[in-house]
Amino acid sequence: MIAPFFEDRQPCDKVRAMLRLRFVFPTSVLLMLFCAPRCYTQEAQNSPQIIDRFAMIFGAKIHYVDVGSGPPVILLHGLADDIGVWASVISALAAKHRVIAFDQLGFGRSDKPLLNYRVSTFVDFLDGLLNELKIKRASLIGNSFGGWVAADFALKHPDRVERLVLSDAPGYAAVAKSMDPRALSALRLASRDDIRYLGPLTFHQKRFYEDVDLAFRQRVMAGDSYTVSRILDSMIRGEDGLRNCASSTTAVICHTLNARTSLTPPCFSFFPRQHESVDFRTLAAVSLCSAM
Numbered sequence: 001m002i003a004p005f006f007e008d009r010q011p012c013d014k015v016r017a018m019l020r021l022r023f024v025f026p027t028s029v030l031l032m033l034f035c036a037p038r039c040y041t042q043e044a045q046n047s048p049q050i051i052d053r054f055a056m057i058f059g060a061k062i063h064y065v066d067v068g069s070g071p072p073v074i075l076l077h078g079l080a081d082d083i084g085v086w087a088s089v090i091s092a093l094a095a096k097h098r099v100i101a102f103d104q105l106g107f108g109r110s111d112k113p114l115l116n117y118r119v120s121t122f123v124d125f126l127d128g129l130l131n132e133l134k135i136k137r138a139s140l141i142g143n144s145f146g147g148w149v150a151a152d153f154a155l156k157h158p159d160r161v162e163r164l165v166l167s168d169a170p171g172y173a174a175v176a177k178s179m180d181p182r183a184l185s186a187l188r189l190a191s192r193d194d195i196r197y198l199g200p201l202t203f204h205q206k207r208f209y210e211d212v213d214l215a216f217r218q219r220v221m222a223g224d225s226y227t228v229s230r231i232l233d234s235m236i237r238g239e240d241g242l243r244n245c246a247s248s249t250t251a252v253i254c255h256t257l258n259a260r261t262s263l264t265p266p267c268f269s270f271f272p273r274q275h276e277s278v279d280f281r282t283l284a285a286v287s288l289c290s291a292m
Contacts (some may be wrong), residue, residue, distance in 0.1 A: 068094025
């Protein structure tokens, strides 16, 4: 199936376009809910057409886009999100790279089978997609939960990762134990009360979480609640925690949006920074609020 990637998206002002950059673990859920309809910047609107594609991976249909040429770069979105989060950056990256962004299994327009989802599930599907596209080695950019998947992939397949960019990625073994139980439960966004609870923790300005009914309606329409719940169950069990760095990855770049108040610890907490073969670069921007 082939269709224009952005054909159903509407232009928006710069503030809402900026909000599509979701970096904190729970933020990737809330921003999707409150920043609708999907929007993109003027640059993305004027860019060459991006075509939807589908691949069968382990019997499941995976939705992806494949743009540009050059060294391959794979974009992995966060929890309860889809490839729309990358709308404003795909064309810019594609100027010098082959860019693949995809809806991870259980999200967006990819199939949503009833599995006991865990990080290793998504690692297997990333491996399968790379095999299907005949990509032997690539750079990975992971946003939030997607960063956890990217990091775990690098640990299991270090020879396939050129560079690793982690944007506020969780993943250390005790992540569930470190979070407030109410906040962890609210990440399921199973009710309007969950949305009301997470809103003030995620946004500095109330206008981004006041329309609770709209947010809950979009959460229902997304159809990925089962996937989200199984991922959170896996987190609570402490599965797939990250412990050691992949020695053959040439660079690890960790970006944290809120160094002081992020709801999850910095993504570099599980990487032994003394590893001489890895170039570590950490970018931090301190915010006055939890997310925006």
